[in-house]
Amino acid sequence: SQQGEEDPQALSIQEGENATMNCSYKTSINNLQWYRQNSGRGLVHLILIRSNEREKHSGRLRVTLDTSKKSSSLLITASRAADTASYFCATDANSNYQLIWGAGTKLIIKP
């Protein structure tokens, strides 16, 4: 079952601009992760934020988590063509190690 819902479903921006994607979920979580998938390839883990954290940075990535609104956002600053990919959020809501995935946001960076 899909718990996370990303929006927008697709996003097209110019190289150098910032890209923001959002993820909403339904139940309480232990942590939330973001993954990137280049076309037709496997997913790559980007960043994890725990339920007791509100913001986390990794290079050009900034993730925020608002547990009261059950939502997270992923900000990619100074976008590059190589950032073109689909981005998925995944929540870890219980102790059985099963992640619940969103439908993904397709990001296109135009040169």
Added chain:
Amino acid sequence: KAGVTQTPRYLIKTRGQQVTLSCSPISGHRSVSWYQQTPGQGLQFLFEYFSETQRNKGNFPGRFSGRQFSNSRSEMNVSTLELGDSALYLCASSHATGLIGGANVLTFGAGSRLTVL
């Protein structure tokens, strides 16, 4: 260290046939999860194996099965293939023991793309 290896990368089958996909996890990872990804349905969880036991199962028919060996390598099998089984099948491995801060971070393979004709 070597990543998650999936074989074969591409395969074409016809309806009614069966297929076996293989996944070699990262050394030391005892959990292997399988996902089906299609354009229409997104990323769908199939099952997860940990120490040779199926620990979690998604909502797929019994035609989809899997197993894990003592060296943590895993296989999944789809019998009586249908056109709708055409998809990218992704395998992911992790520690999933709760020892690393309780977080289940997955490392994915490149996938096996199955086309059913």
